[in-house]
Amino acid sequence: MKINRKVRLVQALYGSIILTVMMQPIGMLGYGSYIWMLFMPLLLFFAFGANFKIIPSMIVSYICGVAWALVNGVLAGLLGGLLPETMVNIAAPIIVIFCILTVHENFLAKTIVGNVPALFMGLASTFFSFLIVPANAPAITPVHLIGFFLYGILLSVILAGGGFAVCSLIFGKDKVIEVFEGK
Template sequence: MADRNKVKLVQALVGAVVLTVLMQGMTLLGMLQYIWMLFLPLLMFFALGADFKKIPDMLIGYAVGELWCVINSLVSGAFGAAFGDNPLLSQLIPTILVIFCILTVHENLFEGQVFSNIPCIFMGMATSFMMLFMQVPITYFHLFGFWCYGLVLAVCLVLSGMAVCSAIFGKERAMAALAPKAPEDK
């Protein structure tokens, strides 16, 4: 078995244990049915390159997405009051306008700034829509708390995996094995 595979095998075992243990916090809080929410920030963290420096952008982006959900609800409510039950005018047009505003504001005006993490903005908006449309008994604050806790899990996963692999294989071997493969190495 290649050295890289051995290190990754140990990392996988450590990660499985760490994530499973830390997820029990949701059970202790009586929110077992929302454990799935913890995987969304994990997914986003690793999709964005597992870069700790991106965590503030991820937190702000998610909260901004929740805010855009509120704005979308207000705009849809205003259009609904003006145009009644017409789904095109009361729901589709307002949502098109809000998404246009999100992309214009965050990709153009805030490009490269802390408010420009479009994937996290849409994740915050999407989970907020889910909360509203499915009428689950949680709030925006719960969603943001789940997002934060999921990011804590991501950090713990990376740090614990690196610590254990470094202790077993040495820091240099562990770092070399856990570094992403270059495209020509794949």
């Protein structure tokens, strides 16, 4: 068996165990219906190449996305007195998304709040979580959303860093680096 396959198998075993064990506290605290939210930062982190340096911008931009979702709610409330509901549901998101793209993608693109994918993840998870509450699940707040995201980031760090460490102990650091660099 090639070293690449061995490293990936060990990493898969480590990841499956750690991920499963670390998801348990969410269920034990009564938020089992929201476990899916832990995977969102995990997906984003690995989509960015498991780059630890991008984590601060992921966190801050996600929080901005949650804030923009709240702005959308306030704007919808203001427009509700002026427009029919169907128009409010169109106008408010158009205005908010335009503002997000103008501010974060144009003016703040190279700053800590310029991570537009993480920002939209915050926006979308806020919309989704507040519009669709799973049966028998506790209601959550923006603080919960941010907490779930941060815990998902922690999972990402432990999966990437711990997986690398375990594989390095077994196969040697240089070989593992070669596998991850695609050599």
